[in-house]
Amino acid sequence: MPSGGPPAVARNVALGGVLAVVAVLVVLPVLRLAAVLWWEGGDLHRILASAAVGEAARNTVLLAVGVTGAAVPIGVVMALTLRRPDLPGRTFWRVAVLAPLVVPDFVLGYSWTQAYARAGFTDTALGWHWAGLLGPRGVWLVLVVNAAPLVYLVVAVGLAARAEPDGELAARVSGAGRVTALRTVTLPLLGPAVAAASVLVFVLTLGTFAIPQVLGTPAGFSTLTTRIYAGLSIGGDPASFLEAVLLALVLVLVAAACVAPADALLGPRLRTTRPADVQAAQVVPGPAAMRRAQATGLAGYLFLTTALPLAALSLASVTRALGVAPTPANWSxxxxxxxxxxxxxxxxxxxxxxxxxxxxxxxxxxxxxxxxxxxxxxxxxxxxxxxxxxxxxxxxxxxxxxxxxxxxxxxxxxxxxxxxxxxxxxxxxxxxxxxxxxxxxxxxxxxxxxxxxxxxxxxxxxxxxxxxxxxxxxxxxxxxxxxxxxxxxxxxxxxxxxxxxxxxxxxxxxxxxxxxxxxxxxxxxxxxxxxxxxxxxxxxxxxxxxxxxxxxxxxxxx
Amino acid sequence: MSVEPVLEVVDLVVVYDGTTALHGVSLSVAPGEVLALLGPSGSGKSTLLHAVAGFLVPSGGTARLGGTPVAGNGRPVPPEKRDLAVVFQNYALWPHLSALDTVAYPARRRGVSREQSRREALELLDLLRIAHLADRRPAELSGGEQQRVGLARALARRPSLYLFDEPTAHLDAHVRDVFLQELVARRRGTGAAGIYATHDAEEALGLADRVALLRDGRLVQVGTPQQVYEEPVDLFAARLTGPASVIDAPDGAGRLLVRPGWARLGGPLEGRLRAVWFRGPHSDHLLDTAAGEVLVRQPGPPRHPVGACVGWTLVRSWPLAG
Known part of the structure; x- marks a missing residue:
């Protein structure tokens, strides 16, 4: 190539620079992690065999599976609902569903305690609270609410950037009903996006820390990340430090074991060429009653999962003292x-x-x-x-x-x-x-x-x-x-x-x-x-x- | 005996995103007929087809397919319940299905068994001479091959009405023959018809029994290809349907349309040859005359150099309204 780009030397320097930064930031530290265990880890086997570590590992994997299993369908349904141009209030809903992404996850978790836990908003107002919020089920549910918008985003992009925008119209005009078109054309074409979203949610949940820490730890529910945090917080204890280091390595191995096959399977399909002039898929208008029902469902979901908890959090922040009714008279x-x-x-x-x-x-x-x-x-x-x-x-x-x-x-x-x-x-x-x-x-x-x-x-x-x-x-x-x-x-x-x-x-x-x-x-x-x-x-x-x-x-x- | 039209559209109005894309269009298509929708981009061709197919809900007017109301009378009929098939602009083939399964799809939706529908699909692919590509996916097909798969899928639907939404490439001779033969074959049965949207005058005039000219969401003229070419209702229609010279009428009463073949070189009128193009079988001569510019099409190679003063004769003309 006579002049196809920057000179080879410059390119190699840039490449070398990037590799050096990756080495400093990631490769070296992870190797050091392994090295520490190799040289100093006498009792690794004992740590790994301990019941508490086993439980944390089991909790982590179960949580990742459970959150992925629930958040992915919710996100897919959101994306399929929100792409309909005739959905009442669509512009608003498209922004509103992303609210959980904007709120830091532990703030979301904390806001749920202010809404639904004992002495929370529903307890004060209606005398009802959810005892399971602090514990595995609460951690799971809030993580699902937190992850669903992410799935929505990935799937919505998959729907919008479609090489073949008229595919669903072609199915309908070939005789397929709404459901059949969804089953035979829309969902198969969404496969790669859904898979990518699943892997993403799974991996993020494996590494999630704040929500298990806020909602799980008080109830004695531990994950690998909260155990690492606990291990490092006890300053100066070599045993718990070693455990934290070991768990950090276990965590990355579990993540790699889950992601490597997924990436090998999905990578080529996800990296297929993106055409320059992708268009959003056109959809066939449906009955207005169904749109209204969808909008109502969405509103209910967002109210319960996001709006009410955040409102309860805001109320708690301005209410003078715990246990006082959150009325304007008591605001400060x-x-x-x-x-x-x-x-x-x-x-x-x-x-x-x-x-x-x-x-x-x-x-x-x-x-x-x-x-x-x-x-x-x-x-x-x-x-x-x-x-x-x-x-x-x-x-x-x-x-x-x-x-x-x-x-x-x-x-x-x-x-x-x-x-x-x-x-x-x-x-x-x-x-x-x-x-x-x-x-x-x-x-x-x-x-x-x-x-x-x-x-x-x-x-x-x-x-x-x-x-x-x-x-x-x-x-x-x-x-x-x-x-x-x-x-x-x-x-x-x-x-x-x-x-x-x-x-x-x-x-x-x-x-x-x-x-x-x-x-x-x-x-x-x-x-x-x-x-x-x-x-x-x-x-x-x-x-x-x-x-x-x-x-x-x-x-x-x- | 009056025959029920395959499609009858009355006062169709389509509004989306606040702009009116169709302002009360009325037309009907008879069994066995091919109607070309000819208009520049943005004139509403696709919108009209999409409203007929059920991809859009019109905000006014009615549409009837084979006498059955499908839009405008209460609840719109969804696309899958309309007796029609669409050949899409970019063919809209499904990336995850092979050519065979794509063409088998409409039969599967009718409840035909997988085996039987594949057999029928293979016959259609064979008819279009692409049976050897049955196992390929769209990404592995050329543009022309994709077009054939798209048409085969439409044929597999066995509809009474075919809609062609500005196919990206012209139908080649074989594909066109297969399609027209299908219409003839069906005419003896229930009677099938086609609507072909295009912005290409040559294609529209060559393919259709009747041509409907669209401009800004309104019908300008409907007629046989010969009518719209030789007797356009106005300057817009004249320009849309082919090369058009417009000169002042000798008696000073308005303007005349002169098609390239309607004047010849040699004769009493005078002009100066401004440009000339050799086109193979014929040559186009652009003359500056006292009445205006005239394009003269003459068999054979150019006979005069540019700049020469030449005589010419007006053989035929059409008075333009407006």
Whole structure:
């Protein structure tokens, strides 16, 4: 190739740089994890054989299976319902179903206790509470509510970006009824998206920490992640430290064992070429009564799972004291005054700084890999980075701690490293996706018009990529802002992030202040999330403008 | 004896996203007839077909298929209960089904056994000369092969009405013959008809028994191909149906349409040859004349150089309204 890209030297340097960062952030720490066990682990067998560890492992796997089994059908039904243009209030519902993603998961879990647990909202108002909320069933249910929007997102994208938008119309006009068309065409074509969503939920549930910690630990329900947290919290006990390290390794092995076959099976199907001019599938209008019933069902689900708990949380944050009726007469901002101490504000500052720095670096790293993997030599990079998504946060935190803790223990840099390693794939995905959708011909056209490689990217690629870059930044920022799995293991005294402060307050059981802090954190996340939503709308409006002249409409294209 | 039309649409209005895509369109299609819907993009061709197929619910007017109301009278009939088949723009083949299973699909929905429906599908594929591709999926088929699978699926539905939603490529000669023969064969039975949406005048005039011209969601003219070509109702219809020169009438009363074959070189009128194109069997000469530009089509190669003053004769013309 005479001048097909940057010189080979530059490419190799970039590739080497990425590999070095992956080695520092992920490979080295995980190897060190194994090494520690190898050299120091005398009693590994005993730890693994202990009943408590066995139970935690069993709980973790059962929880992952149970959450996947429930969240996937809910998310698929949501996606199928919300794509109907004639659904009453569709625009609102499409945003509303994503609310659980915007609220930090432990805040959602905590809000459920404020709504449905003893002395919660329903107990005060109706004299009813759900005794099982604190315990396995409560953990399962809240995790399902938390994961369903994720499934919805993945499946909705699968539905919207369809190479063959008229497939369902063709089925209907070939004689298939609504249900038959769903069974024979829609669902088989959704297979890869549903499978991808299932793997994602399964892996995320394996590594989930906050909700089991908030709802499970008080009831004696433990998972691998909560045991790791407990093991590391008991400072200075070598045995529990060793157990935590071992469990971290077990966790990553379980995750890898589940994901490797799924990726091998699904990978090629998921990575099939995405056509540049994908269109949303058109759907046949159905009876209005059914649409109304669907909207009502959706409203009921969202009210019970999200709106009521968050309202109860807000009420708890402004109600003077526990046990007092949550009426306006008893409202005050006392809890907010109490929690908004200089220490909290410092934590807030740390959180914001960390999140901004992490998001900015992550967009850079994500873009680097997205561009690099378009070359054959760089394809492995993408795979390697996606693997970090599978790495449970607890494992990563422990691995980073034992590798770099000696120099960085308790410092924000360690947390930053953890964020970078954990969220790299999160930043990489949308950027790589946008890059894939960018027709290669557009870049070639720029090159053929006299632009160098960098100029071509700047003048032709950057504008259409801007929404994806912004989206990646915001997602990283938000995720970093409410991350607790790793932060709670890595923070040093006086170096907490805001999310850790909230989690600790919840553990101390101070209801009012915890609720107030949770509201602050939720708002802190909700505001940028709204910005993200606006950015997405803007991108879509631009996307529509871009594809308004679809081949269908251009007379010359036949 | 009056025959029940296969399709009868009266005052059909379609509004979506706040814009009116069809403003009260009325037309009917007789058994055995092929109607071409000719119009520029955005004129409402696809919208009309989608409303007939049941993919859209019209906000006004009625549609009847074989005398049975399907839209506008109470609850709309869903697509699967309408006696029609659609050949989609990009063929809408299902990525997960082989050509054979795709074509067997309509028969399966009628309740035919898997074996029997596959046998019938193979016959249809054979008719379209693609039986050897039966096991392939859409991704492994060329555009022309996909078109044949799409048509075979429509044929397998055995409908009374075929809708062609601007197929991306012209039907090739064989495919067109198979389709027209099917219509003839069915005419003796219940009588099948077709509606073919296109923005290509040549295709519309060559394929259809009647042509309906659409503009901005309104019918401009309906007639035989010859009628719409030779006697267009206005300038828009004239331009839509083929190359058109418009000159001032010699008596000063309005404007005249002159098709390329309606004038010839040599004669009493004067003009200057502005451009000339050799087209193989004939050559097109663009003349600047006192009445305006005239395109003259003449058999054989160009006879005069560009810039030459030539004589010409107006053989025929059509007065344009407006």
């Amino acid at each position: 901002l006392e809890h907010f005054r109490q929690v908004l101490t200089p220490r909290t504000l410092e934590a807030l500052g740390r959180s914001l700084t960390l999140s901004v720095v992490a998001a900015s670096l992550l967009v850079l790293l994500g873009a680097l890999v997205a561009v690099g993997e378009r070359r054959r030599s760089g394809r492995a990079m993408g795979t390697l980075v996606v693997l970090t998504l599978v790495l449970p946060g607890s494992t990563l935190a422990v691995a980073l701690l034992i590798t770099y803790g000696r120099w960085l223990s308790g410092s924000l840099v360690l947390i930053l490293l953890a964020y970078l390693a954990k969220l790299w794939a999160v930043a990489h995905r949308p950027i790589a996706g946008a890059l894939d959708r960018l027709p290669a011909d557009e870049l070639f056209a720029a090159r053929a018009s006299g632009a160098g490689p960098l100029t071509a990217v700047r003048t032709v690629a950057l504008r259409p990529m801007a929404p994806a870059l912004l989206g990646a930044w915001l997602i990283c920022f938000l995720t970093a802002l409410h991350e607790v799995t790793m932060s709670s293991l890595l923070y040093g005294s006086g170096g907490e992030t805001l999310a850790v402060v909230v989690l600790n307050a919840q553990e101390l059981g101070r209801v009012g202040p915890s609720a107030a802090l949770s509201v602050v954190l939720a708002l802190l996340v909700a505001v940028p999330a709204l910005a993200l939503w606006w950015a997405a709308r803007w991108a879509r409006a631009r996307g529509v403008a871009r594809t308004a002249m679809s081949p269908r409409e251009v007379p010359g294209v036949r």
